[in-house]
Amino acid sequence: MKLYWIFTLFILLSIDQLYAQDKKQPNIILIFSDDGGYADFGFHGSKEIKTPNLDKLAESGLIFSQGYVTASVCGPSRAGLITGQYQQKFGYEENNVPGYMSESSKLLDVDMGLPLDEKTMGDYMKKLGYKTAFYGKWHLGDADKYHPNKRGFDEFYGFRGGDRSYFAYDKFPHPDKKMERNFGNYEEPDGYATDIFADEAIQFVEKNQDEPFFIFLSYNAVHTPLESTEEDLKRFPNLHGKRKELAAMTWAMDRASGKLLDKLEELGLTENTIVVYTNDNGGPSDKNGSINFPLSGTKSNHLEGGIRVPFLMSWKGQIKKNSSFDFPVSTFDLLPTFYAAGGGDVKDLVNVDGVNLMPYINGKNTAAPHENLFWKKETRAAVRSGDWKLIRYSDRPAELYNIKEDISEKNNLAYVEKEKVRELFKLLYEWELTLERPLWQLKRQFEKYDIDRMDNYKLN
Known part of the structure; x- marks a missing residue:
């Protein structure tokens, strides 16, 4: 009987060790x-x-x-x-x-x-x-x-x-x-x-x-x-x-x-x-x-x-x-x-x-x-909701793209899909209400450089 319990204990310990290894x-x-x-x-x-x-x-x-x-x-x-x-x-x-x-x-x-x-x-x-x-x-x-x-x-x-x-x-x-x-x-x-x-x-x-x-x-x-x-x-x-x-x-x-x-x-x-x-x-x-x-x-x-x-x-x-x-x-x-x-x-x-x-x-x-992903860099921001993406700028009207159909963002649909623009603006606004004020910001000339660079490398 003693050998039986020793053998049983050995089996249980072996199983426990194998389980632990599996969960490593x-x-x-x-x-x-x-x-x-x-x-x-x-x-x-x-x-x-x-x-x-x-x-x-x-x-x-x-x-x-x-x-x-x-x-x-x-x-x-x-x-x-x-x-x-x-x-x-x-x-x-x-x-x-x-x-x-x-x-x-x-x-x-x-x-x-x-x-x-x-x-x-x-x-x-x-x-x-x-x-x-x-x-x-x-x-x-x-x-x-x-x-x-x-x-x-x-x-x-x-x-x-x-x-x-x-x-x-x-x-x-x-x-x-x-x-x-x-x-x-x-x-x-x-x-x-x-x-x-x-x-x-x-x-x-x-x-x-x-x-x-x-x-x-x-x-x-x-x-x-x-x-x-x-x-x-x-x-x-x-x-x-x-x-x-x-x-x-x-x-x-x-x-x-x-x-x-x-x-x-x-x-x-x-x-x-x-x-x-x-x-x-x-x-x-x-x-x-x-x-x-x-x-x-x-x-x-x-x-x-x-x-x-x-x-x-x-x-x-x-x-x-x-x-x-x-x-x-x-x-x-x-x-x-x-x-x-x-x-x-x-x-x-x-x-x-x-x-x-x-x-x-x-x-x-x-x-x-x-459901949604958001980005913000000073006054510029974006939201991705499903296949739709809205980009907000400081120096031009917002742009709307269907990323699934237009990965290169060449076809701005903001003037066609007006309700979608409103819907995404609301999502973006509600998200921004949850944020803290920026602890530091760029000097204006560097923010302008970033926008100019975007324009230079935007696909047409």
Whole structure:
């Protein structure tokens, strides 16, 4: 009888162990690039610019064919992503770039940043027991109080501002451009920054392979300055000028990402790791030679070319290979998706506007994740409701497009579908009533530049 109970206990413990293994928290890696053009990736059909590793990632999972960001410029887009909500709700509506902001702003210079009472992805994933790391471009505040190590990330290597050289500086740079290891340990890179950020992530994976980890790999590629290695430039003999530099920088970013994905495979972690790749906003075609076709417009405006981005997600055994998801989604959906995958209850998340995408991806919920999506940049704003999209301007009448039928936004229907215009204006107005006043705004000449750039890259 004693042997019987010992055997029974052994079986129960074995079943419990197997169940625990089956429920093991997945590792999560978010690969985030900067200023990439919608058409400048192999998985989006580019023949000039090669991205074999991201193409392979796309094949292993799904492409969000209507993936959006919460803002058309770097800082606000990152604020919405990392908090899972519309960043305008806490006043983070405009890029935080010292010297560019209106003197009438409530906050200026180093005071600009992600409000301290807003929780980040790092905060939430640590709550679930994850080891957390952030590598690369932060751009959520230069002051010490906004530092990644104080915003939920155990490890940090990168820079606090919005751009910097991809190589070591000869002279001491502006503080927000300094490369920094954790808090206050400044060290310029010995090599090309894109590769170094990925190498840091690889070391973190090796060190933490036996426990759940969350990595936010935030490249500054392919943001200006346009800088590449000579070796990478030689790969594109038929391209010239900005386009050549862009191709080389994108190749480097893809190569670095591939090294990280290979390390997961080497360590046997691929099956239990969620990997997402996306980009912070549309490509600024005038500055880095990026192409957003078939989308109209560029970075810093609310045409599709400013807010629709390449967006991939892979999770072996959970997401079907070579698949696509065709309802509109937003980068603010990633926080609740990650949190739920890690075993958290999304009801714990504060003020989030995003949703857990997994029930939609696996078909348990066949509805669209969002009835409406909104954008606002100072006086300009937009709303997407179903297939319809209204864009409000400060210097011209609003425009209305049917995105399903007119992805390039060439056929303005505002004078034909007048009731739809009124309906969407009402939605936009009601949403704006829920927002805080912007904590900082651009000087007028820079806002005018953004509008002029939109006009120059609007498809006709």
